[in-house]
Amino acid sequence: MSHLTLADIAKAAGVSPSTVSRVLNNQIGERSKVRARILKVIEETGFRPHAAAQSLASRRANNLGLLVPAPVWQVFNQLYFLQLAQHITQAGQEQGYLLSLFLIGSGADQQKLLPQITRQGFVDGLIVRVMEGIGEDPLLAQLAQLGVPLVASGRPAGPEQTSYVAADNYGGAHTALTHLLSLGRRRIGLIVGSMEAPGGHARVTGYRKVLAERGIAVDEQLIVVHENGYLATQSLLQFKPDALFFATSMALDVLQALREGGARAPEDIALVGFDDLPLARQTDPPLTTMRQPLAAMGQRLVHILLDIIENGPTPVRHVTFEEELVIRRSCGALS
Amino acid sequence: MSHLTLADIAKAAGVSPSTVSRVLNNQIGERSKVRARILKVIEETGFRPHAAAQSLASRRANNLGLLVPAPVWQVFNQLYFLQLAQHITQAGQEQGYLLSLFLIGSGADQQKLLPQITRQGFVDGLIVRVMEGIGEDPLLAQLAQLGVPLVASGRPAGPEQTSYVAADNYGGAHTALTHLLSLGRRRIGLIVGSMEAPGGHARVTGYRKVLAERGIAVDEQLIVVHENGYLATQSLLQFKPDALFFATSMALDVLQALREGGARAPEDIALVGFDDLPLARQTDPPLTTMRQPLAAMGQRLVHILLDIIENGPTPVRHVTFEEELVIRRSCGALS
DNA sequence: TTGAAAGCGATACCAA
DNA sequence: TTGGTATCGCTTTCAA
Numbered sequence: 113m114s115h116l117t118l119a120d121i122a123k124a125a126g127v128s129p130s131t132v133s134r135v136l137n138n139q140i141g142e143r144s145k146v147r148a149r150i151l152k153v154i155e156e157t158g159f160r161p162h163a164a165a166q167s168l169a170s171r172r173a174n175n176l177g178l179l180v181p182a183p184v185w186q187v188f189n190q191l192y193f194l195q196l197a198q199h200i201t202q203a204g205q206e207q208g209y210l211l212s213l214f215l216i217g218s219g220a221d222q223q224k225l226l227p228q229i230t231r232q233g234f235v236d237g238l239i240v241r242v243m244e245g246i247g248e249d250p251l252l253a254q255l256a257q258l259g260v261p262l263v264a265s266g267r268p269a270g271p272e273q274t275s276y277v278a279a280d281n282y283g284g285a286h287t288a289l290t291h292l293l294s295l296g297r298r299r300i301g302l303i304v305g306s307m308e309a310p311g312g313h314a315r316v317t318g319y320r321k322v323l324a325e326r327g328i329a330v331d332e333q334l335i336v337v338h339e340n341g342y343l344a345t346q347s348l349l350q351f352k353p354d355a356l357f358f359a360t361s362m363a364l365d366v367l368q369a370l371r372e373g374g375a376r377a378p379e380d381i382a383l384v385g386f387d388d389l390p391l392a393r394q395t396d397p398p399l400t401t402m403r404q405p406l407a408a409m410g411q412r413l414v415h416i417l418l419d420i421i422e423n424g425p426t427p428v429r430h431v432t433f434e435e436e437l438v439i440r441r442s443c444g445a446l447s
Numbered sequence: 448m449s450h451l452t453l454a455d456i457a458k459a460a461g462v463s464p465s466t467v468s469r470v471l472n473n474q475i476g477e478r479s480k481v482r483a484r485i486l487k488v489i490e491e492t493g494f495r496p497h498a499a500a501q502s503l504a505s506r507r508a509n510n511l512g513l514l515v516p517a518p519v520w521q522v523f524n525q526l527y528f529l530q531l532a533q534h535i536t537q538a539g540q541e542q543g544y545l546l547s548l549f550l551i552g553s554g555a556d557q558q559k560l561l562p563q564i565t566r567q568g569f570v571d572g573l574i575v576r577v578m579e580g581i582g583e584d585p586l587l588a589q590l591a592q593l594g595v596p597l598v599a600s601g602r603p604a605g606p607e608q609t610s611y612v613a614a615d616n617y618g619g620a621h622t623a624l625t626h627l628l629s630l631g632r633r634r635i636g637l638i639v640g641s642m643e644a645p646g647g648h649a650r651v652t653g654y655r656k657v658l659a660e661r662g663i664a665v666d667e668q669l670i671v672v673h674e675n676g677y678l679a680t681q682s683l684l685q686f687k688p689d690a691l692f693f694a695t696s697m698a699l700d701v702l703q704a705l706r707e708g709g710a711r712a713p714e715d716i717a718l719v720g721f722d723d724l725p726l727a728r729q730t731d732p733p734l735t736t737m738r739q740p741l742a743a744m745g746q747r748l749v750h751i752l753l754d755i756i757e758n759g760p761t762p763v764r765h766v767t768f769e770e771e772l773v774i775r776r777s778c779g780a781l782s
Numbered sequence: 783t784t785g786a787a788a789g790c791g792a793t794a795c796c797a798a
Numbered sequence: 799t800t801g802g803t804a805t806c807g808c809t810t811t812c813a814a
Contacts, residue, residue, distance in 0.1 A: 115567065117807055128785045133809060141783075158593070160562070163569035164502035165807035168790045173499065174563070182533055191526060198517055198550045205556070210563045213548035215533045221540070227495070228509070228545045232450065233791090234498035258493070364699070364729055394699055452791055463801045468793060475799080500791035503806045568807090
């Protein structure tokens with residue numbers, strides 16, 4: 113036979129299509145006799161309902177999209193994001209939604225892919241990964257204008273008209289700095305890849321705030337804005353820091369520079385990295401980091417998106433998650 | 448208004464729905480007057496066709512799925528795979544198909560997600576990422592039984608009933624070994640994470656083959672099967688290798704062990720890694736690697752899948768791509 | 783709880 | 799080239 117339809121199942125089970133549909137959607141008496149019979153037929157025949165027909169009739173796709181403007185060069189953060197994506201998939205599943213990931217790239221590629229993805233009834237809503245630190249992205253505005261239910265993963269630059277779920281980089285910096293201070297470190301170096309990044313800005317702000325609270329003067333020489341962790345570390349070393357705070361993705365470069373400079377970690381210099389990447393467990397010494405609660409963030413993203421789908425985009429939801437300090441050898445707290 | 452349909456556009460443009468549909472699908476005279484008029488109306492109103500309705504009527508979803516049984520711990524290879532996924536997205540786009548990525552996890556998660564993904568008319572076909580080195584996966588058999596058009600990315604373990612596109616690990620090993628031999632290295636150590644991995648097996652086979660061709664006796668002590676690159680390197684060092692060949696994901700561990708053992712690379716020991724991960728450019732020294740032609744592989748995956756969708760699963764297609772040697776400092780060829 | 787029948791919004795066949 | 803219309807497979811009122 114070519115392929116089965118719900119009508120075939122109905123006929124085989126001796127009931128109406130409506131009834132089969134109800135069984136499929138669990139809106140029928142739990143221990144009904146018919147229910148069992150229908151389920152048996154479905155099982156035996158290997159019937160799979162037609163997705164398009166279901167969506168068209170029910171006016172819901174049960175499909176959420178995750179848009180990744182994927183500059184593959186942002187490798188380490190992508191990796192962190194992949195874990196988040198897995199959590200989002202699970203959270204969606206629990207709510208009866210499937211999560212489709214789209215690597216839409218940028219520029220022309222992106223603009224070719226978007227019309228397909230934003231067709232009516234294709235996805236019920238979109239989660240958009242914003243690369244913090246890449247300035248304002250027209251993508252969000254473009255999607256908002258289409259009226260697609262939308263939530264950002266990460267804090268978008270620019271006006272805050274988009275709902276988002278993000279990690280608290282500011283608070284994370286605060287926690288990390290406080291930790292280093294409590295370990296007796298006073299000359300804490302800070303490496304930031306770029307100040308344009310919201311994350312970068314938050315880190316510097318958090319840094320200044322904590323020192324101010326403790327009445328410690330900020331030595332401007334200890335703050336370096338540079339994309340190359342190796343060079344940044346080299347230039348920092350001449351100012352004799354006793355601790356360093358930097359993006360975990362820079363860990364290899366930083367450690368390299370320290371080795372060449374004859375500085376031991378954590379004895380001479382305590383280290384804390386942002387982002388609890390797998391890499392953090394592989395370095396020598398293993399790197400103390402700030403960890404984002406990815407599972408909780410994934411769930412929240414899904415819940416907010418479903419809320420927007422059902423109740424509209426207003427009011428705008430902004431949710432920030434605190435980061436957790438994960439202590440390993442590099443900060444010296446374990447010795 | 449609530450939302451636009453094709454009929455609305457037809458009315459506004461003063462034509463029939465059929466005509467609008469034809470314009471949407473580019474089956475109408477290029478410089479037709481009506482065409483321009485309709486396009487204008489679509490533009491002005493921001494009409495987006497309904498995906499489910501299109502799929503239902505045309506019996507094609509224009510959607511390809513990429514299944515990733517994502518054990519996130521396989522981080523580095525996942526990363527390599529993300530690049531491939533981006534290429535697949537582009538290749539699909541060129542053929543008019545959208546690529547949806549599904550992180551289906553394993554076990555119970557996987558079995559909950561699959562029914563949704565394999566509903567009729569949801570995707571036209573699936574590309575399945577097989578994790579080489581994880582033994583036989585029932586997933587492929589399960590999908591094949593459903594009759595879903597299917598192609599594997601990577602060479603599946605077990606009977607070869609599934610079409611696949613894979614990199615030639617065997618040939619890659621051959622190329623790398625030949626290169627090291629041409630540089631005068633004779634005691635080449637080989638580290639393999641696991642022999643169960645098809646990739647692992649191919650590497651060992653390639654290794655033996657090349658040495659045999661050159662009439663060089665194989666020193667079994669130079670072949671180490673161990674998941675921990677650090678320990679593997681340590682144990683290898685006592686047998687005085689002058690070169691090492693290992694998975695790039697182990698690079699940090701290997702380099703660490705070499706440093707501690709007082710061996711310099713590439714002077715004392717030349718290094719070549721499998722897989723041209725971004726990491727290869729960040730190590731010290733930068734790592735010579737074997738690179739897979741990801742763009743070509745992505746295109747081939749899409750073409751084969753479309754072929755299977757149109758012409759059925761037989762005959763089974765097996766395509767293997769040669770790997771390319773990327774020379775950096777670690778092999779000593781640049782000095 | 784069940785069945786009958788009217789959509790859902792496109793496509794594609796058949797005529798004109 | 800165009801228009802009229804049956805059709806795709808399911809959901810969902812509305813009645814029974």
